[in-house]
Amino acid sequence: MTFYRVHLDRGRNAYWAMEEESEELYESAQVLLDPETGSFTEEASERLEYVGSALLVMDRVTLDPPWRGYGLAAVLACEAITRLMADCRAIACSPGITDISSQRLMDRSEWERVNAKIT
Template identity: 45%
Template sequence: MDYIPRQAAHELPFDGTDIVLRYSFEHPALPFEFEDTLEAWSVAVLRYHGEDGCPQCPPECPCRFEAGTPIGGMEFVRIRDFTADPGWEAADSYTGDIEKIVSVCTDPGYAMTPGLHWSAEFEERIDCPAGDLLIMDRVRIEPQWRGFGIGALAAAEAIRRLAAGCCAVACEPAPTEGDHERDQPGYQAAQAKIAKVWESVGFEAFSDGIYLLDPALQHPADCRTRWQKHFGRR
């Protein structure tokens, strides 16, 4: 793992086994517009343990409660293939960031054709370019918990759960919204630092600032194992 967190996991005031991911997704029973093609998933990153989980915590500690204590959150978008909607049009209806990623990965000549039609470059990069596209849209860890690698661990675990049936996972490394502006001098340095984090999860640079992870390869699984070990799983 080339990326080394600036703070060691053992410096956290809680154990890695206290980190829990909670997934949420909802849709109408009768989809309208592009809801049959685009799925927006939210993943809460929580600190939680049961009554016997931490003798150091007082009984009123919020991390004992069922809701847990939020330490971050992630947003994923899944673009489903083999639907009646053009994948690019569904992405364009959501946000410009999602539209850009889908545009980079697909053939513009088929933008208004139902489904996902990959570009030649994408098909060369991905081992089995058939299936849905999972996009890691946002990852945010609360400021006091940054620098430990929690975001990388959470991303690796969430991708493991959400990428079934997807031929690729895509993202565009960028600072959390509000932390930096694109025209500020420190933006590119912050962007490069975040790219290193996502490379430690298994992403690789693709095109126009977009990174891809191939879930069919062993490399992402190895990255996930290394992060698990980093947080204490042996």
């Protein structure tokens, strides 16, 4: 599992820091943060209670192949979020398939089935 705790109140513009780190983090920043201030956009702020100043981004959860298909990724991710979320105003992730090397996902119908399950 890979998580990032993004501090929005530490002087550096979090929007641009996320852009520098990775494309995936930048996608989250584009949705949630104002590029001028590095803080939550007005729209995001209106939807969030003020309980902290950080943003927790779940970047990646990967299970070894024998453990896949049992719903463990979601359970483990929820447990990790619960432990890491202190002082975070929001938790973000972009669900999707990151391991496309699996031969079983070469079949279009299997790809669509897995994506539907994630959705």
